[in-house]
Amino acid sequence: MIRIALAAETDIAGWRDAxxxxxxxxxxxxDVDWQVGRDSLFDHAGDDRSSVGGRANDIPPPRGPQPVISKELLRQIETALLHSDPERFALGYRIVYRAQSEPKIFLNPADPDMHRLRGLSKSIRRDIHKMHAFVRxxxxxxDENGRESFVAWFEPEHHITLAVAPFFRNRFTGMNWLIVTPEASIAWDGQTLATGPGGAKSDVPQEDAVEAEWKAYYGAxxxxxxxxxxxxxxxxxxxxxKNLPEAALIPGLTREAETRMNAMIDKEQTAAIAIKDVMAPAQAHGFTDLDSLYKALSAATDYPQEDFSPTLVPGEGPGDAPMMFVGEQPGDQEDQAxxxxxxPAGQLxxxxxxxxxxxxxQAYVTNAxxxxxxxxxGKRRIHSxxxxxxxxxxxxxxEQERQIVQPQVIVALGATAVRALTGKSLTISRNRSQLIDYRDGAKLLITVHPSYLLRLPDGxxxxxEYEKFLRDLAMAQSALAA
Amino acid sequence: MAKLDRLQKLTILADAAKYDASCASSGSIKRNSKSSGGIGSTTGMGICHSYAPDGQCISLLKILLTNVCMFDCHYCINRSSSDVRRAAFTVDEVVDLTMDFYKRNYIEGLFLSSGIIRSPDYTMEMLVQVAKKLRIEHKFGGYIHLKTIPEADPALLADAGLYADRLSINIELPSDAAIAEFAPEKSGPLIRKTMADLSGRITEAKVERRKSRKAPLFAPGGHSTQMIVGADASDDAAILQTSAKLYTGVGLKRVYYSAFSPIPDASKRLPLAAPPLMREHRLYQADWMLRFYGFSVGEIIANAQGGLLDLDVDPKMAWALMNRQSFPVDLNRAPREMLLRVPGLGTKGVGAVVRARRFGRLRLADVERLCRSTRKMRPWIIAEDWHPGARLDSDMLRAQMARPAKQMDLFAA
Incomplete structure (x- = not known):
């Protein structure tokens, strides 16, 4: 039995020479017993050939020619040697030994030794991938030039710390960083990629201001x-x-998930808008036609007068129109006419x-x-x-006007009309484009005021918005036909 | 309303972005910061930096620039008539947030989308500005995925492609009629035309790149789209036919399927139920069969009842069950195309079988080493020491191959 003592867990060069x-x-x-030298367990100079030299003397003198190993096979083995499995050195040697008589062995995925090797290198690739992903x-x-410095703690499963260093250098070239693991540490200062001894979790800071945002993002x-x-x-x-700040949220998010989903479903089922009659029922009034209504309205003297033009602008259209449009108030031109x-809004x-x-x-148009x-x-009268x-x-x-006309569909143009018709301030965007049950079996459809379309800055x-408005009007029209 | 800080905006605008299924950071060129001295690299394969309890990979910072939107698409949480809280990032806020997250190794890059504010052009211009600022001012080498707005000026799309790794336009629904009904401001023909334009630019840039290394890149990660499953009445057959047309017609890299899930303040015209996750899964499997296994849409949906894929067995298994005359397949002799049709044998498994059988006839034990499991495969294959015999004709086969009853939830109380 020949005992080979390698300098360190990552002493791949030593394994290759031996x-x-x-x-x-x-x-x-x-006949070979592979071991990692106890005395050199904490020696991180993994690539240092000199540390192997003395032990190689235990190997008997050469009996055959220089062995031939395919580059591809060697690459696969060297990846697998980063694994923590203590059998890996023996497995690697067994495969190169067999390759002397079966040089194509590495091409056969069904070979049991190659299968095992593949298993090892697969978990190495996974461990490397997870380190790329989960370092935080x-x-x-x-420093004074604004170059930032970062530190991370990570616990890889296998001996991969040195192998991932180039990845982090190529990615985080523009900042200084240090990654500490139990076995080794790697650092970049913009010039050199340095390796050092391992450390402890307490060596790195335990918080970062941006972490709160990262957690908020994870939850959202x-x-x-x-x-x-x-x-x-x-x-x-x-x-x-344990090393992922966002993971602390997982139990809570998981626990509340079902409740949150059911809340969304339940809410939807009760969300239909109900316009309750909040206005006191209209008194018996005696108005049977629009003329007498407007006569009474113009005779009334208790109306708000400050900032108002005295001109009363009545509604217009057939007294039995099936559709009624309610706007906000007359404008400058309406007041004059x-x-x-x-x-302009009327023309639109x-x-x-x-x-x-x-x-x-068929439409009756009026204002709230x-x-x-x-x-x-100056000379201009600006809408207020x-x-x-x-x-x-x-x-x-x-309301008197509505009771006389008795339209089947009422279209509320803008927020003022909505307030006048429902007594509430409802958001237009949330309540538009649907036929809402209104008094006396009529339907109410809420949409924007045409002057809103005129105010939009961009073509x-x-x-x-105009297309949306058209769709709302078409919806009102379809309710008539129905 | 009080001014929102970055964390509040992030919460609102990430919440608004989560219905976009894609978070891929793969498929672009390889790039690093060694020579630029900046921050960021892409490896070509993508990295998932975290996973949410919904099993979704978190690779990119996936946010909206704003969730204010003029459009009123029924399935969308951000539609103009929705009751959600609104917020808007500035260009600088998105840029800083991306850099802050990237430097802490939380993400591979940015996936930026937006509600349409003021106009499609204005919105698209803001998205392009974010990407440009990241690339030029911050020498950012990470992944950038920009959602493009079909209604925007083509010149802006051309700009977007210079800075982004991937561009995408969501088709959302499989038919023009459904788009007109549920997304009245969008247009199916315009979406497809814009996709075709993108495809043309991507191919053109690749050709130029082959002639000269100095030619500018244009969305080297290609373009993708998303279809919502279960919001409208379209069946799987319609969805898969649309996908097949998109893959061949406008050169899409990926079609994502997103099971419609209840959103806060949903439109009343949509189904209010738990999302059809299994249906979504089956569509992804069928999609894979189209792209990697040589199946045609016709074959996949030939036996789909009511145009819907079987939820109990995967679509490849369903095809095999209906085409038992093509089995068993001899792993030691069958051509690759036929191996790809064996249930339980994936593309990697097929590759391993083909390589391994050069060294000798494969036994079942060999196959076990080549593939993860042979449970699904056994009734369909012949190996040196294995023949399924009468199993293949058994009436029980379908029941045996159906997915096992749902397991207990790990976190259930």
């Missing part, structure tokens, strides 16, 4: 509706968790109605607030948004 000598001396694999740097500072990117912990564990086994929707509405094949003659509110700027009190004053009149954006 294997060459043993092959030349024609020593059978069964923490920042320790930066997780979809609770797709819980698959087995798939996660297969790729990120629990043994790695005494008719609703004749200005006309165009849209035509494009959506809504019959303009019947007079023009403005501020004077009616207050909730203004809306509240005219609301009662709007393309305007087009998108």
């Amino acid at each position: 294997a060459r000598g043993l092959l030349r001396a024609q020593i059978a694999p069964a 740097f923490r920042k320790i500072g930066s 990117i997780f979809n609770p509706a797709r819980l698959k912990t087995k798939a996660m564990l297969a790729e990120m086994p629990a043994k790695y968790w 005494g008719r609703p929707f004749v200005g 509405l006309d165009r849209a109605l035509a494009a959506a094949s809504v019959n303009r003659d 607030v019947k007079r023009f509110k403005f501020v004077q700027r 948004k009616p207050s909730n009190q203004d809306v509240e004053y005219y609301r009662w009149w709007l 393309a954006g305007q087009k998108v």
Whole structure:
């Protein structure tokens, strides 16, 4: 029995030299005992050939020619030798020994020795891959030029620390870094890749300011509706968790996943909008036609007057129209003409109605607030948004108007109309484009005010919003037909 | 509303991005920072830096620039009518966040998408700015995946390809009719046209690159898309036919399938149920059969009941069960194309069998060493010391091959 003592767990050069000598001396694999020298267990000069020299003397003198080993086979073996399996050196020698008589052995994936070797190198590649993935740097500072320095702690399963150093240098060239493992450490300062002795977890800082953001990201990117912990564990086994800051979140996220998904499903089923009648039921009023209604409205003197034009702009259209449009208030041009929707927004509405094949003659158009509110700027009268009190004053009149016309579909154009019709401030974007049950079996459809489309700055954006508006109008029209 | 800090924005905009299935950082060129002195590298194979409890790989920082959107696509959490909280990053915030995460080795790079604000052009320009700033100002060598907006100016797409490794446009739904119904602002023909344009540019850049190493790169990682499964009524047959057309017609690298999962404040026109994860899995398997195993869509869906893939057995097994006359396959003689059709034998296994049988006739024990398991394979193969005999004709075969009952959840209380 020949005992070969290698200098260190990663003494691959030592193994190579010894294997060459043993092959030349024609020593059978069964007669070799591979060991890693106890005294040199903490010697990290893995590539230092001189440390092997003395022990190689134990090998008997050469009996045959220089052995031939294919480069590819040697590469495969040297990867496998990074494994922590103590049998790896013997396995490697057995394969190169067999390769002397079966040179193509490494091409046969079904050979039991090659199968085992493949198993080892596969776990090495995996360990290297996981180290590339799971090292987490923490920042320790930066120098006067702004060059930052980072430190990481990692516990690989096999002897791979030195093998991964080039990867980290090529990736993190523009910063200084140090990776400490129990067995060795590697460092980069922008000039040289240095190796050093191993260390302890307490050697590296235990926190980093950005980690809170990373954890927030980890929690937010997780979809609770797709819980698959087995798939996660297969790729990120629990043994790695202790050095991954985000792993602390896993139990909580897992536990709450089902509750969160069910909450989303339950919420949807109860989310249908219900417009409750929040306005006191209209008193018996005696108005049977629009003329008498508007006569009474113009006679009333308690209306809000500050900032308002005195001109009353009545609604317009057939008194029995199946569709009613409610806008905000008359504008400058409407105020002058005494008719609703004749200005730019009205013209846009006309165009849209035509494009959506809504019959303009069937529609009754009116405003939530019947007079023009403005501020004077020089010669111009600038539109001013009616207050909730203004809306509240005219609301009662709007409801009378609706009861006379009795439309099947009411289209609320913009937030003021929505408030006037529902008594609530509802978000347009969330509630638009659907037919909502309204009083007396009518349907309410909420959409934007045409003046919103005119205010959009950009051609393309305007087009998108205009198309949406058209779809809303078409939806209102379809409710009529139904 | 109070101004949101970076962490709050990140939480909102990552939450908004998670319905994009792709997180791949593979398939691009190899690149490192050795000569640039910057930060970042790509190895070509991609690295998953973490895994969420949903089993999804976390490789890239996957966020939206903003979840404010003019479009109103029913299946989308960010549609204009949704009740979600809105936020918007600035270009610099995304750039800094990417660098901060990358330097701590949390990620391989950035996957940036966005809701459409102001206009498609404006939005696309912001996305390109992020990529440009990372590459030029920060000498960033990591992976960049940009979502492209079909409605944007083609010149902006051309810019995007200069800085990104991968570009993608989500087709979302398999038919133009479904797109018109559920994503009214989008257009199927425009999406396909833009994909075809991208494909043309990618191929052209590759040809130029072969002539000169100095020719500019254009999205070297190719382009991909995503289809939502289970939101509309399209069956698997329709989905796979669309995929096949995309793979051959516009040279897509990948089609991702995303089981529609309930989103907060969903549109009322969508199914409110747990996502059809098994259906999604079967579609991925069928997709693999199209790309790597030489099957045609017709063969895969020939026996699909109601146009849906069998959920109990994988599609390759389903094909074998319906085509028993083609089996058993002799592992020691059969051509590669036929080996690829054996259930339980993958592309790697086929390669190993072909290499190993040069050294001698394979026995079952040899096959066990070449492949992970022979359980699924046994009824379908002949080896030196193995013949399935009557098993192949057994009525029980389907039941034996069906997936085992669901196992207990590891974290269940």
